[in-house]
Amino acid sequence: MARSRISNSFRWMAAPALIFAGSMIAFPFGYAIWLSLSDVQLGSEPRFIGFGNFRRMFADEEFWNGLRLTLLLYVVSLSLQLVLGTWLGLLLARFQSARGLVRTVMVSPFMLPPVVVGMMAIVILDPSFGVANWLLAKVGLPPALWLSDPNTVMLTIAGLDTWQWTPFVALIVMGGYLSLPHDVFEAAEMDGASGWTRLRFVTLPLLAPTLITAAVLRSVDVLRFFDIIYLTTQGGPGTASTTLNILAYRRGFEFFELGYASAIMVTLSAIVFGTVLLFARLRKAVAW
Amino acid sequence: MRRLGPVGGALFAAALACSAPAASQGFNWRAQDGQTVNLMFNNHPWSQAMRDMVAEFTAKTGIRARIEIFNEEQFRARLTTLMQGRSADMDVFMTLTSREGAVFHRAGWYADLAPMMADKALTTPDFNYEDFGASIRQASTFGQQVVALPINQEGPLFYWRKDIFERCKIAEPNALEDIPAAAAAIKTCDSSQGAWAARGIRGVTPYALAAFIYNLGGSFAMPDGKPGLSQPNSVRGLEMYSNLLKDFGPPGALNHTFTQVIELLGQGRVAMTHESSNEFANIVRFPNRAQDLGVKVLPPGRDTKISKPVAIGWTLAISANSRRQQAAWLFLQWATSREVQAKLVQAGVAPPRASVFEGEEFNAWAKEVPIRRAWADALIEIGRTGTGVYQSPTDRVPEARDIIGGAMQAIVQGRATPIDAARAADAELAKLQ
Numbered sequence: 001m002a003r004s005r006i007s008n009s010f011r012w013m014a015a016p017a018l019i020f021a022g023s024m025i026a027f028p029f030g031y032a033i034w035l036s037l038s039d040v041q042l043g044s045e046p047r048f049i050g051f052g053n054f055r056r057m058f059a060d061e062e063f064w065n066g067l068r069l070t071l072l073l074y075v076v077s078l079s080l081q082l083v084l085g086t087w088l089g090l091l092l093a094r095f096q097s098a099r100g101l102v103r104t105v106m107v108s109p110f111m112l113p114p115v116v117v118g119m120m121a122i123v124i125l126d127p128s129f130g131v132a133n134w135l136l137a138k139v140g141l142p143p144a145l146w147l148s149d150p151n152t153v154m155l156t157i158a159g160l161d162t163w164q165w166t167p168f169v170a171l172i173v174m175g176g177y178l179s180l181p182h183d184v185f186e187a188a189e190m191d192g193a194s195g196w197t198r199l200r201f202v203t204l205p206l207l208a209p210t211l212i213t214a215a216v217l218r219s220v221d222v223l224r225f226f227d228i229i230y231l232t233t234q235g236g237p238g239t240a241s242t243t244l245n246i247l248a249y250r251r252g253f254e255f256f257e258l259g260y261a262s263a264i265m266v267t268l269s270a271i272v273f274g275t276v277l278l279f280a281r282l283r284k285a286v287a288w
Numbered sequence: 289m290r291r292l293g294p295v296g297g298a299l300f301a302a303a304l305a306c307s308a309p310a311a312s313q314g315f316n317w318r319a320q321d322g323q324t325v326n327l328m329f330n331n332h333p334w335s336q337a338m339r340d341m342v343a344e345f346t347a348k349t350g351i352r353a354r355i356e357i358f359n360e361e362q363f364r365a366r367l368t369t370l371m372q373g374r375s376a377d378m379d380v381f382m383t384l385t386s387r388e389g390a391v392f393h394r395a396g397w398y399a400d401l402a403p404m405m406a407d408k409a410l411t412t413p414d415f416n417y418e419d420f421g422a423s424i425r426q427a428s429t430f431g432q433q434v435v436a437l438p439i440n441q442e443g444p445l446f447y448w449r450k451d452i453f454e455r456c457k458i459a460e461p462n463a464l465e466d467i468p469a470a471a472a473a474i475k476t477c478d479s480s481q482g483a484w485a486a487r488g489i490r491g492v493t494p495y496a497l498a499a500f501i502y503n504l505g506g507s508f509a510m511p512d513g514k515p516g517l518s519q520p521n522s523v524r525g526l527e528m529y530s531n532l533l534k535d536f537g538p539p540g541a542l543n544h545t546f547t548q549v550i551e552l553l554g555q556g557r558v559a560m561t562h563e564s565s566n567e568f569a570n571i572v573r574f575p576n577r578a579q580d581l582g583v584k585v586l587p588p589g590r591d592t593k594i595s596k597p598v599a600i601g602w603t604l605a606i607s608a609n610s611r612r613q614q615a616a617w618l619f620l621q622w623a624t625s626r627e628v629q630a631k632l633v634q635a636g637v638a639p640p641r642a643s644v645f646e647g648e649e650f651n652a653w654a655k656e657v658p659i660r661r662a663w664a665d666a667l668i669e670i671g672r673t674g675t676g677v678y679q680s681p682t683d684r685v686p687e688a689r690d691i692i693g694g695a696m697q698a699i700v701q702g703r704a705t706p707i708d709a710a711r712a713a714d715a716e717l718a719k720l721q
Contacts, residue, residue, distance in 0.1 A: 128557060145539055237697060238694070249365070254364065256391060
């Protein structure tokens with residue numbers, strides 16, 4: 001009782017930190033919303049135009065193209081990372097020897113700055129002087145255009161993101177798996193459940209909350225994915241990789257349409273927020 | 289001590305009265321000793337050379353200079369963020385006034401250099417603004433306001449491998465129409481040899497594309513100022529550039545900008561390109577390129593005889609938000625001085641000052657290697673005949689160039705015929721006017 005009174009009396013001390021953190025989040029977001037409702041010319045004060053930027057956005061083919069590409073990248077990348085990450089995580093959980101070394105190697109791709117990954121992709125995947133086509137030729141396969149073909153550019157970018165972030169999902173899955181109660185698996189084994197049956201009816205349901213946590217973390221990143229696309233293709237060829245982030249960047253920083261760019265970013269933020277909320281509900285549903 | 293008489297006293301007082309203003313009006317390189325200026329540059333041969341030379345500025349003026357260099361996209365993003373936020377953290381920045389000058393001027397981002405230039409206390413007597421070419425000065429002047437000082441001059445030039453042309457018995461292209469023919473002949477002579485490379489990314493393409501349109505008699509504007517990409521001769525130029533890229537360009541050309549083009553040419557993978565004069569120093573660093581490469585202005589159209597290259601120049605501006613404008617002005621004067629420009633030539637930076645271009649040091653440097661002379665001659669020609677306009681009339685220049693580059697991409701990808709792509713682009717360009 002006394003301890004509770006003391007802790008209550010000290011709660012106000014957290015207020016400055018909370019106010020600071022809150023305003024650091026609220027101010028930029030509030031400012032972006034204000035800009036999205038304004039016509040912004042360089043050097044002049046924003047002029048309030050209501051939903052004018054949003055009306056323009058919904059009539060803009062580039063916006064719908066960007067939304068389609070953003071969702072395509074999201075679905076392909078997230079699916080690949082969850083499937084491959086789960087497989088890799090479960091495999092690693094059984095790896096007893098050299099576990100520390102394996103984990104260090106696993107961490108290295110997502111420790112690389114995106115700029116480095118982008119530059120590596122440019123050097124490796126360039127159809128003219130990249131090593132990827134040279135390797136394909138060595139094994140008798142035809143060369144690919146990778147990032148230069150409108151039909152393959154998004155899959156290539158999804159592949160790059162998957163290469164970099166699958167180990168991250170794998171580490172989360174491995175941690176989750178190692179913390180599961182092992183008597184459940186022993187009971188299933190004693191009941192004669194095969195490996196596939198145990199995976200489907202025991203392991204995956206138990207891992208579901210862990211997988212959803214991994215999905216939330218990756219969703220936020222993949223939906224906001226920008227740097228590697230900008231470094232490697234700048235949204236091209238044509239508009240084949242102009243995701244919403246790239247579109248907003250170009251509109252804001254290349255064409256100086258800051259109000260319109262903010263409207264796109266506010267919309268993208270709403271998509272990210274909605275996705276996170278959806279996963280939060282899903283997590284509650286699969287909690288055990 | 290001997291006392292001054294009334295006449296002597298009056299003379300002494302008069303001398304003091306005259307000398308005091310003279311001392312305060314005299315220019316002094318060390319007038320801002322102890323200050324620090326923040327400089328933000330785009331990644332460019334000039335910036336890289338400047339990073340190595342800036343200690344000389346500090347030694348001369350006592351002003352410390354902090355340099356930040358970014359790739360062009362990051363540079364523009366940071367510049368926009370700082371200026372839109374009215375930040376006083378940055379004092380001097382590079383700007384391409386032919387591209388963004390009108391927009392930045394309207395936004396009030398540039399400090400006016402004209403009053404500083406006119407102030408004898410702030411400007412060194414040997415500054416000589418008229419030493420910069422008239423067209424270069426014009427590009428950085430809006431009304432009465434001088435917004436920037438030129439630091440280089442540049443434009444796309446035609447580079448070709450003389451040895452490959454010789455081996456394949458192909459004559460040097462003297463008309464624009466000879467280039468596709470030469471590319472086809474190279475492919476026939478040696479199918480493993482790349483024939484052509486050029487920019488393919490939308491926004492940066494018009495820089496290299498424009499001379500194809502101009503030389504074939506086209507233009508980006510109709511006589512009444514409306515967008516004119518769909519005029520017959522403009523379409524011919526657009527089609528020739530697009531077809532060269534489609535039929536003879538490297539795979540993935542639509543994602544290429546100057547970095548990939550220079551790499552391909554430098555490594556010997558392509559025989560021809562139309563790329564920036566700025567990249568000359570980088571190209572001749574590759575083994576053998578200084579010996580086997582030819583360089584000149586893009587040949588004129590065979591029938592039109594028109595040669596109208598693009599000629600632009602990066603410039604240095606002082607931020608209107610800077611609180612250290614006088615120190616920044618000293619940096620601008622030093623960086624654009626005759627002495628510094630003469631040194632920058634060694635780094636392959638073409639000087640915008642006529643006195644440097646015509647000076648002994650530059651000519652001695654150019655004579656050392658034949659290709660340098662050819663490069664210098666080409667620069668003189670683009671300075672004489674070039675234009676900084678390569679889009680239809682609008683203040684929204686970056687967007688207009690993006691649309692024009694988009695038309696080229698549509699043709700290369702087979703999404704539209706040349707005339708359809710040009711008409712669609714004109715419709716989009718009209719919305720920017």
